[in-house]
Amino acid sequence: xxxxxxxxxxxxxAAFAAPAASAQTPPEAxxxxxxxxxxxxxxxxxxxxxxxxxxxxxxxxxxxxxxxLMVLSxxxxxxxxxxxxxxxxxxxxxxxxxxVTREELQAGAVRMFERMDADGDGRLSDAEMPRPPAPRAPVxxxxxxxxxxPMPGMDDD
Numbered sequence: 001x002x003x004x005x006x007x008x009x010x011x012x013x014a015a016f017a018a019p020a021a022s023a024q025t026p027p028e029a030x031x032x033x034x035x036x037x038x039x040x041x042x043x044x045x046x047x048x049x050x051x052x053x054x055x056x057x058x059x060x061x062x063x064x065x066x067x068x069l070m071v072l073s074x075x076x077x078x079x080x081x082x083x084x085x086x087x088x089x090x091x092x093x094x095x096x097x098x099x100v101t102r103e104e105l106q107a108g109a110v111r112m113f114e115r116m117d118a119d120g121d122g123r124l125s126d127a128e129m130p131r132p133p134a135p136r137a138p139v140x141x142x143x144x145x146x147x148x149x150p151m152p153g154m155d156d157d
Contacts, residue, residue, distance in 0.1 A: 037129065042113055042122040049109035053102045056089065063099040064089060081132065088112050 039048040056064045056071070069089060072082035092108025093100050100108075118128050 038116060038124065039109070039113060040124050042110070042117070045109045045113045046106045049106040050102065052085070052089070052109075053105050063101055064105070065099055066090075079136070081130075084130065 039045045053064065056068050058068050058071075069086050071077060072086040072089075074082075088108060089100055089105060092104045092111075094104050094107065113124070116124055116128055116130070119125075
């Protein structure tokens, strides 16, 4: 595992609200769209994609791979919508080589924005913004039977 992944979790939460910065910069407070929210205007989509790319390209090799996307599927990041971002990044792989370049991600972000902009005005209204992920329901564990089942061949005579 890359040594940058632990700080990357914190930075992924702020990738959409904070300006591009080094891995040691603490996240800024969320803006109107929330920390994991998409850009609010079409003009912001490429810069949003650039910030996301810089946060996810952990080894700085100029491509995002599946291994680098794993951070979006864990813990707090996943609970805040990381799986949606992971899907958008994965769908941006126009060359289908399992490696997303900066240019592919920018194009994917523009496509995502255009799908969300239902009225085509170049701005996302509150109604067009994605809803936050539903809280996970607690898992109900089965309760043990009040009386143990008898063993075959044993009678209660």
